[in-house]
Amino acid sequence: MGERLRQVTTAERRVRLGLRHRLAPGARAATPEEVAGALVALHGTDPATVYLAVGARLVDADGTVTGLDRALYEERSLVRMHGMRHTVFVFPTELAAVVHASTGLTVAARARAALIKDMTTGSDGRLTPEWLGEVEAATLAALARRGQATVNELVHDEPRLREQFAHGAGGTYQHTVSSRLMRVLGVEGRVVRGRPLGSWASTRFRWAVAPPHPELPPAGAQSDLLRRWLTACGPATEADLKWWTGWRVTEVRKALAAIGAQAVSLDDGGTGYVADGDAEPVAGPVEPWAALLPGLDPTAMGWQDRDWYLAPALRPALFDRSGNVGPTVWWNGRVVGGWAQRPDGEIVWRLLETEGVGSEAHPAIEAEAARLSAWVAGTRITPRFRTPLERELASG
DSSP: OOOOOOEEOHHHHHHHHHHHTTOSGGGOBSSHHHHHHHHSOEEOSSHHHHHHHHHTTBSSGGGHHHHHHIIIIISOSEEEEEOGGGOEEEEEGGGHHHHIIIIIHHHHHHHHHHHHHHHHHHTTTSSOHHHHHHHHHHHHHHHHHHSEEOHHHHHHHOGGGGOEEESSTTOOOEEEHHHHHHHHHHHTTSEEEEEESSSTTOSOEEEEEOOOOOOOOHHHHHHHHHHHHHHHHOSBOHHHHHHHHOOOHHHHHHHHHHTTOEEEEETTSOEEEEOTTOOSOOOOOSSOOEEEEOTTOTTTTSOSOOTTTSOGGGHHHHBOTTSOBOOEEEETTEEEEEEEEOTTSOEEEEESOOTTOOTTHHHHHHHHHHHHHHHHTTOOOOOSSOOHHHHHHHHO
């Protein structure tokens, strides 16, 4: 018989989550860089998510906006770029090479091949790969001169970016070269998202040339990324790892073997994995904790199997039809409700799960709502992906 696996209970998984995701008050971080390093990656598709996710985990949330602006746009210690599953994330800048080599190369090759095929077919051969190479070089040169620029500013410098091509042979829907090319350059790690237009919650942004980074062997980069993620999110199943990274299951298994990941037993009878040396029991935080996390928060979206922290009955209210999670209310390591901001700026919340939520939860959640309201300071927040409960609460 094989050696019996150490069991990591659901209760312990929730303890790990509170500590390692910097959500328990005693585990909160001092800087945005600490938050990003602890979580590996912050979802960046919705710009507001990054600020709200960081603010929920800082000791001093009042410094959220200035701290993130410094890290993202002045010191460049954090970078917003495409990563896992062709999704935009915010990473520590030193991880850019790891993310690109471990997850971006295959996606980038497919994205460029698709652009060239669609462009040549949709323009009846008028726009060629050689033509695209000229436009691309001129665009990157213009962006380097400007430092940061919107697409409209780049089009002024390189008018050929305005060219359009049909979607498919004989199609009527038109793609613009600028939008497709900038997306491909982003996936290739050559450009990154820059400072937004307007407030920190704005979805309109500038582009910037990506910080230079070395080319790493993909297998080594995958091992590095997986080790970091398991340290933050372990235990996790193979299915969790495949979903989060976007890799093939064979790549997941090779990386698990390469880092010597340890198998553990989970409460549902499945097998999870933790980083080498991380299988010992984790002591929990002394005090109960509450958190208000934004839509697409990396904790709520961290695992494919979420039943251990989010009851299936809550999903219809908290997710949109594409599987994007909305703003959530947490109590001691599990989702118990949702929140929203009304047009007048008020933060409102509602419990959807009451079992195991004692009387001490309400004042703790209300305190988090007040803390959030104080540092948001009147900025209007509307999630990019809206969910039924968020819409209902926001409408008053």
